[in-house]
Amino acid sequence: MAETAPLLQAKDLRVTLRSGIEIVRGVSFTAKAGKVLGIVGESGSGKSITMRAVMGLSPPGSVISGSIKLRGEELVRAPERRMRALRGSRIGLIFQDPMTALNPVVTVGKLIAEAVRLHNPGMPAQKAWQRAVELLELVSVPEPDVRANQYVHEFSGGMRQRAMIAMAVANNPDVLIADEPTTALDVTVQAQILDVLKGLQDRFSMGLILITHDLGVVAGAADDVIVMYAGKIMESGSVRDIFYRTRHPYTHGLLSCLPKISGEQLRLEPIPGSPPLLSARPKGCPFHPRCPMARDVCRVDEPALRPVDNVLTACHFAEQLRDGLADGTNTEAERA
Ligand SMILES: Nc1ncnc2c1ncn2[C@@H]1O[C@H](COP(=O)(O)OP(=O)(O)OP(=O)(O)O)[C@@H](O)[C@H]1O
Ligand code: SF4
Numbered sequence: 001m002a003e004t005a006p007l008l009q010a011k012d013l014r015v016t017l018r019s020g021i022e023i024v025r026g027v028s029f030t031a032k033a034g035k036v037l038g039i040v041g042e043s044g045s046g047k048s049i050t051m052r053a054v055m056g057l058s059p060p061g062s063v064i065s066g067s068i069k070l071r072g073e074e075l076v077r078a079p080e081r082r083m084r085a086l087r088g089s090r091i092g093l094i095f096q097d098p099m100t101a102l103n104p105v106v107t108v109g110k111l112i113a114e115a116v117r118l119h120n121p122g123m124p125a126q127k128a129w130q131r132a133v134e135l136l137e138l139v140s141v142p143e144p145d146v147r148a149n150q151y152v153h154e155f156s157g158g159m160r161q162r163a164m165i166a167m168a169v170a171n172n173p174d175v176l177i178a179d180e181p182t183t184a185l186d187v188t189v190q191a192q193i194l195d196v197l198k199g200l201q202d203r204f205s206m207g208l209i210l211i212t213h214d215l216g217v218v219a220g221a222a223d224d225v226i227v228m229y230a231g232k233i234m235e236s237g238s239v240r241d242i243f244y245r246t247r248h249p250y251t252h253g254l255l256s257c258l259p260k261i262s263g264e265q266l267r268l269e270p271i272p273g274s275p276p277l278l279s280a281r282p283k284g285c286p287f288h289p290r291c292p293m294a295r296d297v298c299r300v301d302e303p304a305l306r307p308v309d310n311v312l313t314a315c316h317f318a319e320q321l322r323d324g325l326a327d328g329t330n331t332e333a334e335r336a
């Protein structure tokens with residue numbers, strides 16, 4: 001049987017700003033149909049900018065190189081007309097901030113109906129409206145025919161996010177990119193939104209790319225994970241391998257930031273320091289100023305992403321994490 005092209009595949013993707021600063025630095029990943037790819041990393045690590053490059057929405061004047069293929073079709077340097085046709089039809093995007101992404105002076109039903117008609121210009125307005133109400137129902141908005149006549153400011157945070165999701169899936173995309181869909185929502189609503197996304201993804205066998213700074217969110221939802229830092233992938237692998245057998249001190253640090261019950265105590269250990277400014281990225285491994293395992297070589301040579309056990313990891317001393325961090329923490333035993 002002929003091999004089918006992967007749903008969405010990025011290879012050595014780079015985004016360089018007009019100023020010459022590279023903000024996405026050789027990112028490769030594959031999103032599979034019917035699977036969830038989680039992208040995690042602290043603020044400024046390049047999660048959104050990477051996904052905006054996939055959508056052909058990079059900052060003006062920036063240069064994109066490498067390859068992004070949607071079912072084999074190259075998107076890097078694809079004409080803007082083609083990208084406009086793909087956005088909102090084959091690739092759906094849920095923006096990080098629903099309040100700024102949703103027009104406040106139009107009813108939610110009209111907003112969604114417009115998203116439907118953008119890619120089906122011949123569809124009568126009434127049919128598009130009906131479809132909008134169906135979509136609100138699909139994302140579990142109660143009383144969708146009433147809600148369709150309301151404005152964004154009449155929607156709660158969770159309901160706004162549902163409306164965003166309804167718009168993003170209006171044309172049954174192959175890939176849905178959800179950029180921090182649960183940030184700023186309380187934990188119960190977060191879980192409901194994740195359920196809606198997972199439900200849609202299962203039902204339509206979409207590839208879902210879930211961007212979040214919260215590893216806890218991807219733990220329950222994702223199949224595979226990419227951990228980003230300073231515009232690069234630090235580690236990638238299956239959720240299980242990343243959570244239980246990380247081979248990277250940065251991932252280990254993020255995992256340690258998850259609240260967990262240890263005996264009677266709730267432990268929360270933030271990674272000391274903050275990510276580097278891209279204009280002042282340190283030489284060598286970008287994580288070295290914050291890394292508990294950093295040695296001389298880390299300050300000089302930037303480690304390449306390479307296979308170690310079941311994951312791809314970018315650390316000179318990845319093998320040593322198998323036996324525990326320099327501080328004596330044994331990752332595998334701790335998380336098993
Ligand atoms: N339009 C832009 N022009 C110039 N630089 C940008 C632009 N958008 C993002 N950047 C820079 O690129 C880097 C990555 O930003 P990005 O928005 O992708 O981070 P992120 O991982 O999504 O963070 P967050 O979790 O805060 O959303 C940051 O240093 C940011 O300042
Ligand atoms: S390469 Fe060095 S500084 Fe970077 S994560 Fe590994 S041990 Fe830490």
Ligand SMILES: [Mg+2]
Nearest residue numbers: 047048049096
């Ligand atoms: Mg972002």
